[in-house]
Amino acid sequence: MSLKGAAYIVGAFEHPTRKATDKSVALLHAECAKGALADAGLTKDDVDGYFCAGDAPGLGPLSMVDYMNLKVRHVDSNDVGGSSYQVAVAHAMESINAGRCNIALITLSGRPRSEGQATGTAPRAGNPAQPDMQFEYPYGPTVVNQYAMCAARHMYEYGTTAEQLAWIKVAASHHAQHNPHALLRDVVTVEDVLKSPMVATPLHRLDCCVITDGGGALIVAKPEIAKSLKRPLVKVIGVGESPKGQLGGDVDLTYTGARHSGPPAWEMSGIKPTDIKYASIYDSFTITVLMQLEDLGFCEKGQGGKFVADGNLISGVGKLPFNTDGGGLCSNHPANRGGITKIIEAVRQLRGEAHPAVQVKNCDLAIAHGTGGSLGTRHCGSTVILERE
Amino acid sequence: MAYVQRKVPFIGAPDTNPETKPFWDGCAAGKLLVPKCGDCGKSHWYPRGLCPHCFSDKLEWVTATGKGKIYSVSVMQRAEVPYAMAYVTLAEGPTMMTNIVDCELSTLKIGQEVTLKFVPSEGGPPMPMFTPA
Numbered sequence: 001m002s003l004k005g006a007a008y009i010v011g012a013f014e015h016p017t018r019k020a021t022d023k024s025v026a027l028l029h030a031e032c033a034k035g036a037l038a039d040a041g042l043t044k045d046d047v048d049g050y051f052c053a054g055d056a057p058g059l060g061p062l063s064m065v066d067y068m069n070l071k072v073r074h075v076d077s078n079d080v081g082g083s084s085y086q087v088a089v090a091h092a093m094e095s096i097n098a099g100r101c102n103i104a105l106i107t108l109s110g111r112p113r114s115e116g117q118a119t120g121t122a123p124r125a126g127n128p129a130q131p132d133m134q135f136e137y138p139y140g141p142t143v144v145n146q147y148a149m150c151a152a153r154h155m156y157e158y159g160t161t162a163e164q165l166a167w168i169k170v171a172a173s174h175h176a177q178h179n180p181h182a183l184l185r186d187v188v189t190v191e192d193v194l195k196s197p198m199v200a201t202p203l204h205r206l207d208c209c210v211i212t213d214g215g216g217a218l219i220v221a222k223p224e225i226a227k228s229l230k231r232p233l234v235k236v237i238g239v240g241e242s243p244k245g246q247l248g249g250d251v252d253l254t255y256t257g258a259r260h261s262g263p264p265a266w267e268m269s270g271i272k273p274t275d276i277k278y279a280s281i282y283d284s285f286t287i288t289v290l291m292q293l294e295d296l297g298f299c300e301k302g303q304g305g306k307f308v309a310d311g312n313l314i315s316g317v318g319k320l321p322f323n324t325d326g327g328g329l330c331s332n333h334p335a336n337r338g339g340i341t342k343i344i345e346a347v348r349q350l351r352g353e354a355h356p357a358v359q360v361k362n363c364d365l366a367i368a369h370g371t372g373g374s375l376g377t378r379h380c381g382s383t384v385i386l387e388r389e
Numbered sequence: 390m391a392y393v394q395r396k397v398p399f400i401g402a403p404d405t406n407p408e409t410k411p412f413w414d415g416c417a418a419g420k421l422l423v424p425k426c427g428d429c430g431k432s433h434w435y436p437r438g439l440c441p442h443c444f445s446d447k448l449e450w451v452t453a454t455g456k457g458k459i460y461s462v463s464v465m466q467r468a469e470v471p472y473a474m475a476y477v478t479l480a481e482g483p484t485m486m487t488n489i490v491d492c493e494l495s496t497l498k499i500g501q502e503v504t505l506k507f508v509p510s511e512g513g514p515p516m517p518m519f520t521p522a
Contacts, residue, residue: 121467134409135435136486138397138516140465145474148463156461156499200474201464248441249434249483251476253461377486 004268007093007104008226009234009386011040011219012347014325014340016181018332020213021114025057025335026067028109028215033068036217041229042103047219049074049101051092053084055110055215055335064107074101080243081372082282082337083257084108085218086382089343090239092220102222109215110335119211119336120144121199136377144208144285145200146376151287152202153253157302160290162202164305166193168286169206169329171313176326178355183210184330193286207286209327214334216344232351238269238385245378256288256371257381258295265383266297271365273297276385278349278360279320280342280368283327288371289313293320296369296383315358324349324358339370343384350388364388392491395470397510408438411450416514421505422450423481434483455505456480457519464494473497477519491520 013035020028029052037043050072052060061075074095078087085108092104112119120143126133154160170190176182188206196206226233242260266272273296281296283289290304298320299307312318325331325345328338346368348354354363366386373379415422425432426440427447439446460476473489475497489497490508502522507515 121465131437132435138510138513139474139486139488139518140395140468140472141474141486142465144467145463145465149461149474149476152463152499153461197467199465199467201466203463246434246484249432249485251460251478251484253476 002268003093003097003239004237004270005223005235006097007220007236008223009089009218009236009343009347010221010226010229010231011036011042012344013039014216014332014344015109015214015334017214018181018183018212019113020111025109025111026064028111029056029064029107030068032107032109032215032217033105036105036219040219040231042219044068045071046103047105048072049092049095049104051076051088051104051106053077053088053108054079054081055108055337072101080380080382082284082339083370083372083380083382084337085339085343086368086370086384087241087380089218089220089236089384090241090382093236093239096220096222102225104220106218106220106340107215108335108337108340110337111213112336113211113213117211120208132377141377142200143374144203146374147285147287148200148203150253150291150375154287154291155202157254158305160305162194163190164309165207165286165290166190167309167311168283168289168313169193171311172283172323172327172329174314175324175358176330178357179326179331182326182331183212203285203287209284209329209333209338211336212332212334214332216334216340218340218343233389234347234350235387235389236384237387238265239383240265241380241382243378243380253376255301256291256295256375257379258292258369258383261381261383262296265385269385271385275365276320276367277363278324278346278366279322280346280366281322282338282342282369282371283323283329284333284338284371286329288375289322291375292369292371292381295381296367315360321358321360324354337372339372339382342368342370346386350386392493393470394490394508395472397508397516409436412436413514415450416507416517419507421453421455421517423453423479423483424448425451432482434485451481453505454480456522457503459489459497459499459501459503460484461499462489462497464497475519477503488518489520490518
């Protein structure tokens with residue numbers, strides 16, 4: 001039986017902070033939970049399922065269920081980096097459908113900015129037991145140069161240009177100017193992006209997302225409960241997830257996990273890319289957006305550059321308004337994981353609660369897609385399609 | 390700009406479990422060993438004790454010719470010593486993460502032919518890297 005419509009997103013909250021020197025990660029998680037519950041019109045004691053990922057401190061669900069003193073009968077902790085929260089929505093829907101919980105809380109928080117983390121440019125040592133470590137880490141792979149290798153290959157195969165990538169940042173900045181919480185609110189031009197310092201060829205500083213503290217939370221509930229609440233109804237109508245790695249050495253950097261997470265989500269939803277009114281697309285880097293748009297079917301493979309150029313992603317200007325909160329490129333990338341903020345802005349759009357300057361008219365169908373891990377090595381694509389009922 | 394070899398930050402001695410010890414012993418002897426499956430016939434990367442294509446454990450180590458082509462490359466400029474991160478497709482089939490060294494970094498191109506060169510690392514065996522052919 002299809003899971004379509006088996007759950008609704010009834011609460012969504014994005015922490016307004018972008019630098020939280022005076023708060024612990026656990027407190028940020030709890031503040032996000034409180035915010036999402038208030039948004040839904042529910043209380044802590046209504047929550048009977050808790051979902052988190054690798055950003056949760058300690059033994060994730062154990063530490064956070066204890067810290068918040070939740071009384072839950074179902075826990076789930078997946079970790080596929082920044083795409084974990086789309087996966088959590090899908091798994092919450094499955095759990096609700098199976099009767100394992102009725103009201104699921106999902107939280108994310110972190111403070112890489114306060115901690116001075118060089119998220120993108122410092123090679124990050126993993127656990128030595130990680131099987132790829134000894135064959136990769138000594139070479140100095142960083143988040144940026146791994147994504148940059150994807151961009152370089154995409155340019156080589158399809159003729160994608162730095163100017164086309166820059167348009168993605170330009171669109172995000174047009175949206176961020178209206179978001180009082182965005183870290184970067186200045187509108188930038190293609191020239192500004194190309195003139196910004198090169199970090200790892202071909203990606204410039206302005207091709208990269210921000211480093212911020214903060215977090216977010218979602219409440220996913222079964223249909224009967226959603227309909228008893230006073231908030232606009234946001235139904236989950238399609239989900240998909242697909243990890244992708246180096247394929248045993250058959251490395252292909254030209255596509256993302258979205259190639260395989262998209263089709264089951266589209267099939268479940270019964271809609272197609274041209275039906276989508278608003279798209280939240282994970283924007284760790286400009287190249288991430290371009291490749292996911294292709295893989296989700298918004299344009300043909302290799303045509304992403306043409307698709308994003310000339311403001312096509314700017315709300316009110318182009319055909320596919322994207323990341324109207326300013327996204328990770330300008331607003332927020334809490335805990336170095338942007339999946340949850342993608343879903344939160346999609347919920348705002350579907351409720352008609354986005355900033356008036358970027359609100360999409362009659363926004364009834366939206367997608368929120370995440371990419372976690374590193375596109376250049378191992379990552380997961382996860383897709384959530386939502387409908388305003 | 391003259392090429393500068395940056396320090397290779399090897400994280401202590403490599404994991405010398407039975408799965409990878411022959412590989413690192415090969416590097417120490419100046420040979421790049423690539424695992425090849427005796428059942429499906431495919432080579433793979435990074436080296437594992439079980440073929441990631443067919444799950445066979447009948448793996449053998451083949452000494453690579455050291456010839457390859459750049460699959461993708463990015464010059465890491467925001468670093469004390471800029472360096473070239475790359476994926477190189479070996480003549481034996483698989484594509485491996487590596488660095489391209491001893492060259493003018495700005496001239497590197499996807500599709501360019503490269504040859505194997507071992508570079509010493511601190512606290513570990515030499516690392517297989519590549520230089521323009």
